[in-house]
Structure formats: C-alpha cells, structure tokens
Amino acid sequence: MDPKPLIARSASRVAELADPLRNYYSDLKIFGSLDGAPTCVTTFSRVSCLVPGREPIDLYATGNLYLFRVDRPGPGQLREPDEHAFRITSRETGFILDPTTFEPLEGLENPVTGQWQETAGIVFEDEWIYTPSGGYSAARPDYFYDKRPDALTRARPHYVLGDDLVTLREAIFHDQGPHQPRGNTLLWRARLAEVLDTGRAAVEASYDWHGTAFAWERAWLGFPTGHPARLVFHAMGRKVLSLERAAPLVTRLVRRYFPERLEV
Amino acid sequence: MDRRTFLLGLGLAATRPAAVSVAEAAGGRNRIDLRALLALVGAPFGETAWTQSIAHVLELTPGRAPRVLMAELAVVQCRVRPATHAELARANLPASPAYQVETRGIAMPLEARTHRPLERFVNEETGRVAEPSARRWASSVLVTDDSWASLDEPSPAPRPRAAAQVAVGGDEWYVFFSAPRSTGVDTAVHPGTMDSTGWRLRPAELGQARVGAGYNHVSLTSVDERPWLGHAPGSPVRLLENATGYKVFEREALAPAAAALLESDR
Numbered sequence: 001m002d003p004k005p006l007i008a009r010s011a012s013r014v015a016e017l018a019d020p021l022r023n024y025y026s027d028l029k030i031f032g033s034l035d036g037a038p039t040c041v042t043t044f045s046r047v048s049c050l051v052p053g054r055e056p057i058d059l060y061a062t063g064n065l066y067l068f069r070v071d072r073p074g075p076g077q078l079r080e081p082d083e084h085a086f087r088i089t090s091r092e093t094g095f096i097l098d099p100t101t102f103e104p105l106e107g108l109e110n111p112v113t114g115q116w117q118e119t120a121g122i123v124f125e126d127e128w129i130y131t132p133s134g135g136y137s138a139a140r141p142d143y144f145y146d147k148r149p150d151a152l153t154r155a156r157p158h159y160v161l162g163d164d165l166v167t168l169r170e171a172i173f174h175d176q177g178p179h180q181p182r183g184n185t186l187l188w189r190a191r192l193a194e195v196l197d198t199g200r201a202a203v204e205a206s207y208d209w210h211g212t213a214f215a216w217e218r219a220w221l222g223f224p225t226g227h228p229a230r231l232v233f234h235a236m237g238r239k240v241l242s243l244e245r246a247a248p249l250v251t252r253l254v255r256r257y258f259p260e261r262l263e264v
Numbered sequence: 265m266d267r268r269t270f271l272l273g274l275g276l277a278a279t280r281p282a283a284v285s286v287a288e289a290a291g292g293r294n295r296i297d298l299r300a301l302l303a304l305v306g307a308p309f310g311e312t313a314w315t316q317s318i319a320h321v322l323e324l325t326p327g328r329a330p331r332v333l334m335a336e337l338a339v340v341q342c343r344v345r346p347a348t349h350a351e352l353a354r355a356n357l358p359a360s361p362a363y364q365v366e367t368r369g370i371a372m373p374l375e376a377r378t379h380r381p382l383e384r385f386v387n388e389e390t391g392r393v394a395e396p397s398a399r400r401w402a403s404s405v406l407v408t409d410d411s412w413a414s415l416d417e418p419s420p421a422p423r424p425r426a427a428a429q430v431a432v433g434g435d436e437w438y439v440f441f442s443a444p445r446s447t448g449v450d451t452a453v454h455p456g457t458m459d460s461t462g463w464r465l466r467p468a469e470l471g472q473a474r475v476g477a478g479y480n481h482v483s484l485t486s487v488d489e490r491p492w493l494g495h496a497p498g499s500p501v502r503l504l505e506n507a508t509g510y511k512v513f514e515r516e517a518l519a520p521a522a523a524a525l526l527e528s529d530r
Contacts, residue, residue, distance in 0.1 A: 003372065003524035004381040044431035046440045048458055050484070055444050056458040061431070102431045157377050159318045159335070162519040166508055168320045174329045183330035185320045185506040187480070206464065210482035210506040212324070234460040234482045236431075236438040247433035 024132040026195050030188045032070035033202030038264050041066040041207050042247035043237025046099055049215055050230045057111050061102055063250040064094035067264035073129055077138050085131045091264045093254050094122030110222045117222045165192040184211020202241055209235040265317045265338035265507055267401040269481045270367055272441050273305055273461040275426040276412050296428045296439055298409050302363055303475040304463050306344035307513055315340045315479050316522040317509025324502045334382050338371035339522040347406050355406045355413035357422050368402040370529045387494040394494040439463040445485055454486035477511045
C-alpha cells in the first residue's frame with residue numbers, strides 16, 4: 001500500500017488552520033491567554049557539549065519559568081493600526097542545574113580549559129507586538145523576528161497528529177557571522193479540539209524546545225571565541241494556566257532567589 | 265524518529281559507558297526503574313503500543329545560516345514481554361528479570377510546510393535532484409536492570425544500560441537520555457553528532473497497566489545517514505532533527521497519516 005495519498009489527504013486537515021486569523025488566534029491561545037490572564041511555562045533542559053574528537057558531554061541542565069501575558073498594545077507601540085495586534089510580555093527566570101540530579105549548580109568545569117566557571121541566574125524580559133502578519137520588538141519596532149520576504153506564508157506551520165495539534169516554529173538566525181550555523185525549533189502540542197473551541201481563551205500545551213549553537217556564545221562557560229565546541233539544547237516542559245500547577249522545583253527556586261519575578 | 269532514538273529511550277546507548285545508577289531527581293528520591301520505563305515506551309505484556317511523532321529537520325552547513333529541510337512523520341510499534349531462557353542464553357545475559365523489546369518503525373519525509381509527502385528534493389550544495397525515501401527498521405533487544413543485548417546484532421557480552429535522568433516537574437515528569445550518535449550497535453560514531461531522547465509522563469499513572477507517554481527527541485545527525493540527500497560521503501553537513509509525539513494503545517487511535525504509513529510497511 002502506498003501511504004502517500006492518505007498522508008496527502010491528512011495534510012489537508014492543516015487547511016483547517018490555514019486561515020491566517022484562525023491560525024493566528026490558535027497560536028496565541030497555545031502560548032498565552034486571550035483574556036489577558038498570565039500563563040506560565042516551566043521547562044527542564046539538558047545541554048550537551050560536543051567537543052571535536054570527544055564523546056558528547058552532558059554539561060548542564062536548566063530549570064526555567066516563563067511567564068507570559070497577552071494583552072493589547074500600549075500607546076505608540078503599534079507601527080500601524082491593526083485590530084488584531086496583541087502585546088506579549090514575557091519574563092524568563094532560569095537556573096543552571098546539575099545534568100543528572102537537577103539540583104542547582106554553583107559552577108562547573110569547562111571541559112576544554114579545565115577552568116571553573118561560576119553559574120548565574122537566567123533572567124530575561126521581553127515585550128513583543130504580535131500581528132497576523134508577523135511581529136516585532138516593542139522596543140525596536142524595526143526588528144522583525146523573521147526578515148524573509150515570504151515570512152507571512154512561512155510562519156506558523158501546524159500539524160494535526162491524531163487528537164493533537166502540533167505547531168512548529170523555527171528560530172533561525174539569518175545574519176551571517178562566526179556564530180553560524182545556529183538554529184532552534186519550538187514545538188507546542190495541544191489538544192486540537194480545545195484549540196478550536198472558541199469558548200476557551202487559553203489551552204494547556206506541552207512544550208519542546210531544541211537547538212544548537214557554538215559554546216563560546218554562552219560567555220559564562222568560558223570557551224575561547226571561535227572555539228568549535230557546540231552545544232545541543234533539549235528542553236521539555238508544559239504550559240499551564242496557573243502558577244500553582246507549574247513545576248515546584250522551578251517555582252521554589254524562583255521564590256527563593258527572585259521572588260519579585262513570580263508575576264508578569 | 266528511528267531505531268536509534270527509540271531504543272535510546274530505554275537507555276540502550278550504543279557506545280557510551282553507562283552511568284552507574286539511576287538518577288535521583290531533586291525534591292525526592294524518585295527513580296524510574298526498568299519496569300516503569302518499559303511501561304512508558306510500551307504496553308502491557310503481549311499488547312502493542314504505537315508511538316507517532318512529527319519531526320522538523322534543519323540542515324546545518326558550516327558557516328551558513330541553517331535552512332529548513334523537511335518534516336518527517338514516524339510511527340513505531342513496540343511490544344514488550346518477559347525474555348525466554350533460550351533468548352537469555354543466546355544473548356549471554358544473566359537470568360535476572362529480563363524483557364524482550366521488539367520494535368518496528370517507519371519514517372517518511374514530508375514537505376516542511378504543507379506536510380505532504382516529499383516527492384522530490386533539490387540538494388542545494390550539488391544542485392542535483394534527489395528522490396526521498398522512507399526509512400524502515402526493526403529490532404529486537406533484551407533488557408535487564410543494568411544491561412542489554414541486541415538479538416539482531418549479537419555481541420560476546422551484554423552492554424551496560426545507561427541511566428535515565430529524571431526531572432520532576434510536579435504532575436509531569438521528564439526522562440532524558442543522551443548518547444553519541446551511531447547507526448548500529450558497533451558502528452562508528454560520526455564526529456559532531458549526538459542523540460537526546462525524552463519521555464514525559466504523569467507519575468500518577470506509574471504502576472497502572474497502561475502508562476501514557478509523550479515522546480520527543482533532538483538529534484544532530486550526519487547526512488551520511490540519508491544517502492538519498494545526495495551529499496558526498498563524509499560531508500560536514502549536519503541535520504538538526506526535532507521531534508514531538510505521543511504513544512497510543514489502539515491502532516485506531518493513530519493519526520490517519522501515521523496509520524497509512526504503518527499499513528504501507530506490512
């Protein structure tokens with residue numbers, strides 16, 4: 001039996017989400033909440049280091065808390081009027097953990113230089129304007145996250161896998177430079193029926209984030225610039241609708257070290 | 265997904281020495297023992313579980329920005345049962361609790377955006393047009409608490425089984441395995457490649473007859489593993505594969521495309 005015709009027909013189910021607006025609002029429900037309530041994602045990752053000539057090293061792990069709020073843009077934040085525009089405020093707080101026990105690490109030994117490198121908290125804030133045709137940084141409106149001319153048609157592919165909807169999004173850094181090749185992929189998986197339910201403002205979803213970059217780009221690791229060692233990131237987590245349902249190991253650390261970062 | 269990434273999810277790393285113990289997760293001394301792991305990847309003895317996944321594949325060429333290469337739909341059927349004495353003897357394994365894990369898988373290249381079958385592929389490096397092909401595999405392994413043996417590729421001695429690293433995320437736990445990349449039990453590792461396979465589970469389900477599981481993996485592979493891409497052997501081009509999916513216990517619960525793919529492999 002040739003599976004191609006059935007696979008092709010299956011693929012047409014993606015058409016259910018091919019409508020740009022439906023697709024757009026589905027995405028917003030997956031990573032945030034359309035009613036303006038904060039949502040959170042907790043993730044655990046393992047970071048492997050590929051040093052030429054050696055086996056991969058499980059270098060460290062991370063535990064991260066992402067808080068998101070989806071609401072309307074503030075005055076002057078829109079490049080042009082768009083009734084479907086939203087502002088996404090995100091706050092990331094993370095910790096470097098032991099790759100085996102997932103306990104916090106104060107430092108680790110650089111596998112190339114042998115030097116002890118102290119860890120630091122992972123702290124990021126961001127604010128984006130999100131529109132059906134793409135998005136841009138609220139602070140730098142000329143900064144699009146996808147500069148390709150066909151970004152609109154390329155953005156937000158979806159795959160219907162049984163009862164689930166998988167959204168695939170790659171973050172490719174297109175600028176040339178010594179950091180290339182660098183890239184990552186974010187995969188969300190949620191219940192399709194819940195995503196399409198217009199009565200829901202938000203859905204829970206699983207979160208998988210995978211990527212690779214040169215190790216020297218993480219300055220705290222202490223690799224000489226241009227060193228060929230590469231990191232491979234493997235993160236798994238879940239988006240939930242309240243902080244109480246987030247991973248306690250991560251929220252406990254945030255509460256202890258950055259209590260002011262439990263709100264967005 | 266392929267044979268390698270699926271078996272890695274049981275701690276069956278081909279070349280890496282095993283960690284000596286199952287990791288203790290922070291916040292408690294939680295551990296995933298072998299029976300729990302088998303329940304995670306499979307079904308009750310004698311039943312079949314299917315894991316379906318969709319992957320997104322980026323091509324990494326030295327010095328250049330990555331490009332989106334394709335998607336890949338994969339489905340693996342898995343059956344687990346206690347090993348027989350004859351199998352244990354054949355694999356030179358001790359008569360401790362041992363289990364046979366039989367998997368059969370198929371993966372089909374799809375267009376990255378439309379997810380329709382990839383009919384033709386242009387290799388940007390060589391300019392040649394290639395015809396994509398599905399990958400199929402089958403394997404049978406024996407697993408004990410701390411060792412394993414392949415019934416397809418027998419070796420003089422059992423191999424150590426790698427330990428799982430478990431991150432406790434409240435009512436969802438995450439199990440990680442990583443290893444160098446190789447295409448067979450004793451085949452050479454391509455430089456600059458690796459696999460990391462993950463399972464997500466609900467701890468409340470552990471101990472039940474059927475344990476649900478989410479599956480994902482990331483791998484950095486050599487293009488040599490997909491000759492149809494048309495790269496010269498030993499090319500430094502690497503593929504970053506990212507997959508997500510989940511397990512079902514009824515064939516009817518598979519996505520139609522996954523069911524068709526499985527059917528084509530009969």
